[in-house]
Amino acid sequence: MSKRTTRAEKRHAPQDGNNRNASDDRKATTVIEQSQAYRPTADEQATIEKALERRNIPAPRLKVEDDNLFADHPHPPTGELLLANALGSPDKEFVSGLIRQLVVATCNGSKNDEDDLNFSISVIKGIGPADQLESLLASQMTVVHMAIMRLSGELGTAKSRPQQEAACSAINKFARTFAAQMESLKRYRSRGDQNDTVVSVSEGSQAIVGNVTQNRQEAAPINATPQALTHSSTPPIDVLSVLSPQGAAVFRKKVK
Numbered sequence: 001m002s003k004r005t006t007r008a009e010k011r012h013a014p015q016d017g018n019n020r021n022a023s024d025d026r027k028a029t030t031v032i033e034q035s036q037a038y039r040p041t042a043d044e045q046a047t048i049e050k051a052l053e054r055r056n057i058p059a060p061r062l063k064v065e066d067d068n069l070f071a072d073h074p075h076p077p078t079g080e081l082l083l084a085n086a087l088g089s090p091d092k093e094f095v096s097g098l099i100r101q102l103v104v105a106t107c108n109g110s111k112n113d114e115d116d117l118n119f120s121i122s123v124i125k126g127i128g129p130a131d132q133l134e135s136l137l138a139s140q141m142t143v144v145h146m147a148i149m150r151l152s153g154e155l156g157t158a159k160s161r162p163q164q165e166a167a168c169s170a171i172n173k174f175a176r177t178f179a180a181q182m183e184s185l186k187r188y189r190s191r192g193d194q195n196d197t198v199v200s201v202s203e204g205s206q207a208i209v210g211n212v213t214q215n216r217q218e219a220a221p222i223n224a225t226p227q228a229l230t231h232s233s234t235p236p237i238d239v240l241s242v243l244s245p246q247g248a249a250v251f252r253k254k255v256k
Helices: 007-037 042-054 076-086 092-105 114-127 132-157 161-189 245-255
Strands: 062-065 068-071
Touching: 062 114, 068 076, 076 092, 076 114, 092 114, 092 132, 114 132, 132 161
Parallel strands: none
Antiparallel strands: 062 068
């Protein structure tokens, strides 16, 4: 027996749909009004502006479809340039080779992991490599970090003590490697910040550049008389040649 729709039901059905749509519209309007009425505090506004500044270097998302990798951008050449800028090199061969290596490093079994790949690109972009060497180091840091996180997951699901110890040992090794990579990047970036020291030396005196340490107990008194030289096969030292003009005058006066 088929169910017949009454005239009342037909008359009320569109009204129910209209009511739902009207309710959704009111909710959306309320959300918009609340967002427009809210004014961020000074600290929040500063944080928002800082976040917007950090997004000034866009990079398109990489898409993987049928084992084909491409930048998700309406204009492919522009997308490739933005991606190269994020990876710190205008060299197309370098960028494509690095991306292929990241695909292999982030591959989940036999399946390409698009999310992990884009996460790697995002981390490299955040480090902000200035050249190819910094980009390579940033890529290695990304892969090491992901290995640490995977091992941390294995540690949480380990069912035996040997599995826990193996995971802990690997995590510690990767963590030390990550710290060493950060230090290497810091030293490489500060290689041009070395300061030159200029020392002014008066005529006839000598200068020592470096750290000079003298034990106070072994320090010779200022007015002490120079000790006489004992017999030696080496030629005698000309004391006056190693003293400044003022010191030589004082030494001659004491000798007289």
